[in-house]
Amino acid sequence: MRRIGVIGAGTMGSGIAYLAALQGFEVVQYDAMPQAVEKAHQAAASRLQKSVAGGKMSADQADAALKRLIEAHDWQQFSDVEAVIEAVVEVIDVKEQVFRQLDEVLPESALLATNTSSLSITEIAKATRRPQQVLGMHFFNPAPVMKLVEIVRGEETSDAAVGQAQELAKELGKETIVVQKDTPGFVVNRVLMPLFIEAMRMLEEGVASAEDIDKGVRLGLNHPMGPLTLADFTGLDIDLNVMDYMFDEFHDDRFAAPLVLRRLVRAGHLGKKTGRGFYRY
Numbered sequence: 228m229r230r231i232g233v234i235g236a237g238t239m240g241s242g243i244a245y246l247a248a249l250q251g252f253e254v255v256q257y258d259a260m261p262q263a264v265e266k267a268h269q270a271a272a273s274r275l276q277k278s279v280a281g282g283k284m285s286a287d288q289a290d291a292a293l294k295r296l297i298e299a300h301d302w303q304q305f306s307d308v309e310a311v312i313e314a315v316v317e318v319i320d321v322k323e324q325v326f327r328q329l330d331e332v333l334p335e336s337a338l339l340a341t342n343t344s345s346l347s348i349t350e351i352a353k354a355t356r357r358p359q360q361v362l363g364m365h366f367f368n369p370a371p372v373m374k375l376v377e378i379v380r381g382e383e384t385s386d387a388a389v390g391q392a393q394e395l396a397k398e399l400g401k402e403t404i405v406v407q408k409d410t411p412g413f414v415v416n417r418v419l420m421p422l423f424i425e426a427m428r429m430l431e432e433g434v435a436s437a438e439d440i441d442k443g444v445r446l447g448l449n450h451p452m453g454p455l456t457l458a459d460f461t462g463l464d465i466d467l468n469v470m471d472y473m474f475d476e477f478h479d480d481r482f483a484a485p486l487v488l489r490r491l492v493r494a495g496h497l498g499k500k501t502g503r504g505f506y507r508y
């Protein structure tokens with residue numbers, strides 16, 4: 228059986244592990260907080276039960292998928308995986324520590340992927356002795372549903388590693404794009420953040436109501452969701468972090484976070500719950 232590793236069992240790690248188990252991979256999963264893996268596996272069990280109840284799979288198939296989710300208690304459990312996808316917190320020191328540890332135990336041929344949304348792949352790769360096998364595999368939330376994986380090259384990533392990641396993403400049922408240069412925001416967030424920012428600036432200027440800005444983009448550009456609603460679902464604190472990071476890196480006003488966003492985050496309105504945070508602005 229094909230075997231991969233997932234590090235982290237938060238929003239993204241649990242989604243990626245669930246998806247991989249569904250697609251027939253054995254998934255060894257580790258989180259610094261042991262309860263996190265248990266919680267992720269319980270959530271997977273209840274999703275699988277719902278699929279059985281809805282006639283989407285048999286009880287035997289659900290059982291088999293659940294058995295393929297394995298909690299790691301020891302780094303040696305990663306010694307025979309073909310690839311690892313890291314989805315721990317977005318903090319470079321923590322990611323480097325995880326990659327150093329993985330470098331000690333992974334087989335020579337293994338692919339090392341990070342799900343970072345913004346950090347430099349090249350920097351993370353430097354924590355290992357095999358930067359040619361390190362790249363970004365940027366999944367979108369919710370990972371089992373969203374079709375795209377951005378494959379991001381670090382400066383030393385080999386063509387073979389890119390090919391391996393494309394193949395893995397395909398086997399997980401995803402479409403891929405290859406980001407040839409390790410630049411902040413990759414492709415999708417580089418397009419998305421200025422869209423969010425412009426929508427928020429128009430709200431601040433009173434150009435239109437939040438409802439109408441979203442409706443305009445939905446119906447005029449055929450987006451399934453307006454930018455203010457999407458920004459709220461993504462998490463306003465996360466949006467602000469990404470904008471600040473991109474602004475620091477590019478020194479470009481296109482990425483300057485609007486005051487309305489900073490004020491909402493400071494006041495504790497982090498979004499994620501209703502998708503409608505800006506509608507009360």
Ligand SMILES: NC(=O)c1ccc[n+]([C@@H]2O[C@H](COP(=O)([O-])OP(=O)(O)OC[C@H]3O[C@@H](n4cnc5c(N)ncnc54)[C@H](O)[C@@H]3O)[C@@H](O)[C@H]2O)c1
Nearest residue numbers: 235236237238239258259260263314315316317343344368
């Ligand atoms: N949430 C999103 O919409 C989204 C989308 C794409 C990419 N990402 C990226 O995916 C990564 C994870 O994001 P998330 O939203 O799942 O975060 P999260 O906070 O939900 O989960 C992070 C998990 O990492 C664990 N962790 C922390 N330090 C660890 C360590 N040293 N070893 C092992 N586990 C450790 C935490 O206990 C936690 O369970 C981040 O890099 C983020 O930028 C997030």
